[in-house]
Amino acid sequence: MSTPTAGDLSRLSLNQKTIERWSLPQAVEGCVRAGLPSIGVWREPLAAIGVDRARRLVDDAGLRVSSLCRGGFLTAVDPRARRTALADNRAAIEEAAALGTDTLVMVVGGLPEGSRDLPGARERVAEAVAELAPYAGERGVRLALEPMHPIFTADRGVLATLGGALDLAEHFPAEQVAVVIDTFHVWWDPRVEAQIARAAGRIASFQVCDWITPFPGDALLSRGMMGDGHIDFRRLRELVDAAGYTGDIEVEIFNADIWAADPDSVLDLMKERYRSCVLGPK
Amino acid sequence: MSTPTAGDLSRLSLNQKTIERWSLPQAVEGCVRAGLPSIGVWREPLAAIGVDRARRLVDDAGLRVSSLCRGGFLTAVDPRARRTALADNRAAIEEAAALGTDTLVMVVGGLPEGSRDLPGARERVAEAVAELAPYAGERGVRLALEPMHPIFTADRGVLATLGGALDLAEHFPAEQVAVVIDTFHVWWDPRVEAQIARAAGRIASFQVCDWITPFPGDALLSRGMMGDGHIDFRRLRELVDAAGYTGDIEVEIFNADIWAADPDSVLDLMKERYRSCVLGPK
Numbered sequence: 001m002s003t004p005t006a007g008d009l010s011r012l013s014l015n016q017k018t019i020e021r022w023s024l025p026q027a028v029e030g031c032v033r034a035g036l037p038s039i040g041v042w043r044e045p046l047a048a049i050g051v052d053r054a055r056r057l058v059d060d061a062g063l064r065v066s067s068l069c070r071g072g073f074l075t076a077v078d079p080r081a082r083r084t085a086l087a088d089n090r091a092a093i094e095e096a097a098a099l100g101t102d103t104l105v106m107v108v109g110g111l112p113e114g115s116r117d118l119p120g121a122r123e124r125v126a127e128a129v130a131e132l133a134p135y136a137g138e139r140g141v142r143l144a145l146e147p148m149h150p151i152f153t154a155d156r157g158v159l160a161t162l163g164g165a166l167d168l169a170e171h172f173p174a175e176q177v178a179v180v181i182d183t184f185h186v187w188w189d190p191r192v193e194a195q196i197a198r199a200a201g202r203i204a205s206f207q208v209c210d211w212i213t214p215f216p217g218d219a220l221l222s223r224g225m226m227g228d229g230h231i232d233f234r235r236l237r238e239l240v241d242a243a244g245y246t247g248d249i250e251v252e253i254f255n256a257d258i259w260a261a262d263p264d265s266v267l268d269l270m271k272e273r274y275r276s277c278v279l280g281p282k
Numbered sequence: 283m284s285t286p287t288a289g290d291l292s293r294l295s296l297n298q299k300t301i302e303r304w305s306l307p308q309a310v311e312g313c314v315r316a317g318l319p320s321i322g323v324w325r326e327p328l329a330a331i332g333v334d335r336a337r338r339l340v341d342d343a344g345l346r347v348s349s350l351c352r353g354g355f356l357t358a359v360d361p362r363a364r365r366t367a368l369a370d371n372r373a374a375i376e377e378a379a380a381l382g383t384d385t386l387v388m389v390v391g392g393l394p395e396g397s398r399d400l401p402g403a404r405e406r407v408a409e410a411v412a413e414l415a416p417y418a419g420e421r422g423v424r425l426a427l428e429p430m431h432p433i434f435t436a437d438r439g440v441l442a443t444l445g446g447a448l449d450l451a452e453h454f455p456a457e458q459v460a461v462v463i464d465t466f467h468v469w470w471d472p473r474v475e476a477q478i479a480r481a482a483g484r485i486a487s488f489q490v491c492d493w494i495t496p497f498p499g500d501a502l503l504s505r506g507m508m509g510d511g512h513i514d515f516r517r518l519r520e521l522v523d524a525a526g527y528t529g530d531i532e533v534e535i536f537n538a539d540i541w542a543a544d545p546d547s548v549l550d551l552m553k554e555r556y557r558s559c560v561l562g563p564k
Contacts, residue, residue: 116514123473150432153470154512155495164472188435190446191406213437216498230436232398 012274013038013066015207015252016045019266020259028061034267038064038207038248041099042162043092051098058100065143066100066248067180067205068092073111073165074128075121075158082128085109089132097139103204104136104178105144110155121158129177137176144204145169146180149188151219162186162195178204181240182252184211184223187231193239200243201282208278209253216255219267223253226273235276249278292432294556295348296319297489297534298327302541306331307324307488310343320346320530322487324380325374332381332387339381347383348530349462349487356410357391357403357440360486364410367391370451371414379421380382386418386464388393388427392437400513403440408450412458428462431470433501444468444477451484460486463522464534466493466505469513475521483507490515491535496538505535508555515560531560 014036024045028167039058046054058065064166067087071092076082093221097106108125111118123208130141136143147165148157159165162179169177179202186192188211196203210229226233237249251270295319298309304329313321319408322473328336340347353374358364360562378386390407393400411425418425430439430446441447444463451459461484462490468474493510498504508515519531533552540548 041284058389062400111512116512116516118469150470151497155492160470161472167472187400188432188442190449191441215433215501219497230398232395278497 008265009035009151009271010037011247011249012036012271013040013064013248013250014174015040015067015069015250015266016042017069017268018251018258019263022263024054024192025057028057028063030059030263030267031063032265034271036067036271037062038250040067040069040103040250040252041065042069043095046099047094051095056101060108063183064248064270065099065197066094067105068099068101068249070105070107070146071132071143072107072157072189073109074125074140075112077124082124086128086131088232089128090135093136093139093141093162096141102140102142103144103218104141105146105205107146107148108157108159110153110158110273114249118153118158122164125158126171129168129172133172133176133188138171142176142178142204144178144180146182147185147272149185149244154160156219159174159187162181162199163189165279166195166198166202174202180205180207182207182209182233183233184209187236192236196239198237203240203243203245203247204248205250206240206245208274209251220254221254223255224250225253225255225269226277234280237278249274290557290561291553292319292413293320293529293531294553295322295346295530295532296552297322297349297351298324299533300533300535300540301350301545302551304334304545307339307526309533310339310345312545314343314547315546316553318553320348320532320535322349322351323347323383324351324530325377328377328381330405331348333377336379346530348532349385349387350378350381350383352389352428353414353425353456354388354389354439355391356407359394359397359406364406368410368413369411371410372417374416375418375421375423376421384423384458385426386423386525387487389430390426390427390439392440400435400440404446407440408453411450411454414515415458419455423460424456424458424460424486426460426462427466431467442472443471443473444481445471445473448477448480448484449529456484460484462487462489463489463516463518464489465513465518466491469493469518474518478518478521478525485522485525485527485529487532488519488522488527488529488530489534490519491533492558503536503538505537506531507537507540507551508533508559516562521561531556
C-alpha cells in the first residue's frame with residue numbers, strides 16, 4: 001500500500017473510453033491487475049450490466065469511480081427534444097449517485113442541425129443547466145461542465161473555453177455545477193493559467209491525453225497517449241494542483257490505434273507516461 | 283461602375299489561395315472577368331513573376347491588393363533559424379510595400395520540433411514582432427497578426443485567439459502591428475464580440491470562409507465555402523463593421539474540392555454566397 005509504486009499512482013484513474021473494447025467488469029478487473037485505484041465509467045457499458053451490479057463490482061474491487069460520462073447535449077430547440085434531453089440527464093444524475101460518484105461529466109452539445117446561432121445555443125445550455133443543477137445537488141452530484149476544444153464547437157460542445165464554462169458555472173453553487181479540465185481541450189488557451197486559478201473549488205475532474213500531429217483524419221479519434229504529442233502535462237497538472245484540486249487524474253484517450261492494441265499493454269504504457277509526463281519532468 | 287452589382291461587390295477580394303491552380307496573371311484576369319475590385323496575393327506566385335511585373339499587372343487591371351500572404355514563422359529557438367526567419371520577413375515587408383499593399387498577413391508559427399513550451403514560443407513571437415514592427419512601419423506596411431484556430435496551435439500558429447493577438451499587437455503603434463480577423467479562426471470564441479470591438483483601429487484584414495462538418499481528414503484543407511457550414515457570417519461582419527473596419531473582405535478557402543472545380547464557377551459561387559451569407563440575411 002505504501003510502496004513508491006502504489007503511492008505515485010494513487011490518483012490515477014482509467015477512463016473506460018481509453019480501452020473501448022472492455023466491458024465494465026473487464027475494465028474493473030483490468031484496473032485491479034494494473035494497480036489503479038480509480039475508474040471513470042461510461043453510461044453505455046454501465047447500462048449493459050445495470051447500476052446495482054456495477055456498484056457492487058467497483059466496491060468489491062475497492063475502486064473509486066472518478067466520474068460518470070456523460071450527460072449533456074442540451075442545445076435542442078425543439079421542445080420535445082429538450083424534454084427528452086432533460087429527462088435523460090436526470091437519469092444520468094441518478095445513475096451517478098447510485099454508482100457512488102459525485103461527478104457527472106457534461107458534454108453540452110453542438111449547434112442543432114441547420115442552425116448557426118451559437119449565442120442562442122449557449123443560452124439554451126445555460127437554461128438547461130439551471131433546470132438540472134438543483135436536481136443534481138440534491139443527489140450529491142455535480143454537473144461537471146466540460147469545455148471542449150474549438151474543433152468540437154459546431155457538433156459537440158458549444159462551451160469552447162474554460163473561461164466560458166466558468167462564466168456559466170459561477171451562476172450556481174459549486175456543489176451543483178463544476179468544470180472538467182481536460183488537457184486536450186484547454187492546452188492551447190492563452191488564458192489557461194488564469195482560468196485554472198479561477199476554477200479553484202470548482203474542478204470536479206482533471207483528464208489527460210495529448211494533442212498529436214499531423215492531425216488524424218477523424219476529429220473524434222484524434223487524441224494521443226501522453227508524451228506522443230505537444231502538451232506540457234506537468235505545467236497543467238501543477239496549475240491544477242495550485243488551484244487546490246486533489247482528486248483523481250483520469251486518462252481518457254479516443255484513438256483507433258490504442259483501441260486496437262492489447263489493453264493490458266496500454267495500461268502499462270499509460271502508467272509509465274503518467275509517471276514521466278504528468279507527474280515527472282516535462 | 284455604379285450598378286447594384288458593382289456596388290455590393292465593392293469590398294470583395296479574392297485571396298489567391300481560393301484558386302490554387304491560377305498563376306498571379308491568371309488570378310488578376312479572373313478577378314477582372316468576375317468584376318472583383320481586389321485581390322489577396324501569396325508570395326510564391328508573386329515570386330514566380332517578380333514584384334515589378336506583378337505591380338504593373340494589378341495596377342493596369344485597376345485592382346487593389348488587399349493583403350500579401352504571408353510572413354511569420356517566428357518561433358524557432360535556434361539563432362540561425364531565427365535570423366533566417368527575420369530576414370525572410372523583412373523581404374516580405376519589402377514585397378508588400380513594392381506591391382502597394384499595407385497589409386502583410388502574419389502566420390506566427392507553431393511549436394518548434396520536439397518543444398512543448400507554448401508560453402516560450404509565444405514570447406519568441408513577441409520578440410520577433412518587436413524587431414520587425416518598426417521596419418514594417420517605416421515602409422508603410424502593417425504586420426497583420428493572424429490568430430489561428432486552436433487546431434493549428436501546435437504546428438502553425440501559437441496565437442490562438444483574437445484576444446491573445448491583441449494582447450501582443452497593443453504593445454505597438456497601430457500603423458505597425460494590426461490583426462487579421464478570419465471567420466474560420468475566430469467564430470467559436472465566446473469572447474469574439476468583445477474582442478472584435480477591442481480590435482477597432484487595428485483590423486488590417488477581414489477574411490471569410492466556413493467551418494464545415496464532418497471535419498475533413500486534412501486539417502489544412504478543412505475550410506468551406508460560405509454557406510456550406512456553421513458560421514453566422516453576417517453577425518461577424520456586422521461586428522467588424524461596428525468596429526469601424528471599411529476595408530476589403532477576402533475570401534480565402536483551402537479546400538481540395540474547390541481547388542479541383544472550374545475556377546470561374548468558383549468565383550461565381552463565391553460572389554453569390556458573399557451576397558447571401560456575408561452581406562445578406564444569415
